[in-house]
Amino acid sequence: MTGPAFDDGELAGRVARSCALLKAEGLDGLLISVPESIYWLTGLDHWGFFAAHVLVLNADGEMALVCRAMEGITVANQVRNARFYGHADHEELSDHVLRAMADLGLKGGRVGIEKRSLFLTPRHAERIMQGEADWSEGSGLIDDLRLVKSPVEMAYTRKAARAADLGTLAAIEAVRDGASDYEVAAEYHRAAILAESEYPGFGPFFRPTSRLGEEHTTWRGDVFRTGDAVFMETCGAYRKYQAPMGRLVYVGAAPEGVERSVELAVDGMKAICAALKPGAAAGDAYAAWREVAAGAGLADYNRHHCGYLVGIGFPPSWTGGSMVTSLFPGSERKLEVGMVFHAHSWFTNTDVVDYFISNTVMLTETGAEVLTDQTPETLIVKG
Missing domain, CATH: 3.90.230.10 (Creatinase/methionine aminopeptidase superfamily)
Incomplete structure (x- = not known):
């Protein structure tokens, strides 16, 4: 198989389930940095996850993907349901995450962040959490949804x-x-x-x-x-x-x-x-x-x-x-x-x-x- 792993309907259903969970948890949005969950929601399949990726999801189902700018071609080829925010290697990931959050209406909102993620370093997390939001622990929310297979x-x-x-x-x-x-x-x-x-x-x-x-x-x-x-x-x-x-x-x-x-x-x-x-x-x-x-x-x-x-x-x-x-x-x-x-x-x-x-x-x-x-x-x- 050389085409996308998941069709638009499969992805849309996953996003809808994620949004329902956010609303049940009283969250306006969630920052997702676990590669498996980013793939599950967007279909992004590459080895670039060694560098931090953050998928910003709001409770309305809008998403923004923040990662290195050099991944832009891969993201354009594979991701159909999220805006791309690429940062240069000399730029701070956190600045682009906060801009994406603002664009998705999450500034000042109650936002979950995955503190248990191996791929979000303490530096990235600390800088992101300096942004204006009511921060909440979001670890495991999407992981649990992924446990039951379609x-x-x-x-x-x-x-x-x-x-x-x-x-x-x-x-x-x-x-x-x-x-x-x-x-x-x-x-x-x-x-x-x-x-x-x-x-x-x-x-x-x-x-x-x-x-x-x-x-x-x-x-x-x-x-x-x-x-x-x-x-x-x-x-x-x-x-x-x-x-x-x-x-x-x-x-x-x-x-x-x-x-x-x-x-x-x-x-x-x-x-x-x-x-x-x-x-x-x-x-x-x-x-x-x-x-x-x-x-x-x-x-x-x-x-x-x-x-x-x-x-x-x-x-x-x-x-x-x-x-x-x-x-x-x-x-x-x-x-x-x-x-x-x-x-x-x-x-x-x-x-x-x-x-x-x-x-x-x-x-x-x-x-x-x-x-x-x-x-x-x-x-x-x-x-």
């Missing part, structure tokens, strides 16, 4: 999941005694990209047993040997919709007792998916997974969560913004049809042999649907 977003997620599966299968085939993580990563990228994947929000992650506990490190030249376990946490992306998944692959031979761990991981994934129901609480999924662990004698084994919501993702993360919205113990967040999760069933650094699986799971009217279903969850030994 039919087109669900279709994009399915394409991303297919690419993740095909890439992961290719990476598994590259595992053997003497293979390097460069080879495995290269095969993943080749297959995933040919399956129409874009760059993911971060990763993918490939590492050996010796670095299993390093949550966010990836390939660096390690060579796999018989008896190693290769950690794979991968992700496909289509139109910026992320589909992460993970598998643990043993090289040459698997340790004694691993079958029990595999059974635990599979049972845990089934329990998570069974608990992901419309109207249920997010914490129910963790409780279901935890019950599997406790039933296997791992009464003291706990994790910070058993998954998190995903959707649009720009670097540096596939979690979809500045925060992780997770399936953590006791979470009361209501689950809704259209939510998408990276569900984890991990049993590592426990009294049983290491094993884990993770999948992209979509919540539908009939319950949880595993989208990354082409890669085996059962024991994988290669090489």
Whole structure:
């Protein structure tokens, strides 16, 4: 697909929902700097988000996009529903934001600002908030709207999941005694990209047993040997919709007792998916997974969560913004049809042999649907 990711009707519906939320919150406007939310509202898709962008939205649905002037051609080609305010690199972003606010009738109004955004530096925020407005915390407002996917977003997620599966299968085939993580990563990228994947929000992650506990490190030249376990946490992306998944692959031979761990991981994934129901609480999924662990004698084994919501993702993360919205113990967040999760069933650094699986799971009217279903969850030994 080379045209716009979203048609005018899709974007207009999102803007209308955002305006309704502003009015419910008593806000005249909102300054949006999370790249995923700017994309969701305007369709702006580029790597220029490394420099601060601010989308000014008023409660009537008018929008202005403030960013570097050099992005003007990209904005003109991609954005159809917001005025462009470009600043030179020697100019202050804040001056242009305040001018856009005035033009949209927000001077002196009650305006939200996303204080949790990774992409709005304290300098920018402080200078903007010197402007004339009744400032309010606006973090998470648009992020929450993005959690429930429309039919087109669900279709994009399915394409991303297919690419993740095909890439992961290719990476598994590259595992053997003497293979390097460069080879495995290269095969993943080749297959995933040919399956129409874009760059993911971060990763993918490939590492050996010796670095299993390093949550966010990836390939660096390690060579796999018989008896190693290769950690794979991968992700496909289509139109910026992320589909992460993970598998643990043993090289040459698997340790004694691993079958029990595999059974635990599979049972845990089934329990998570069974608990992901419309109207249920997010914490129910963790409780279901935890019950599997406790039933296997791992009464003291706990994790910070058993998954998190995903959707649009720009670097540096596939979690979809500045925060992780997770399936953590006791979470009361209501689950809704259209939510998408990276569900984890991990049993590592426990009294049983290491094993884990993770999948992209979509919540539908009939319950949880595993989208990354082409890669085996059962024991994988290669090489």
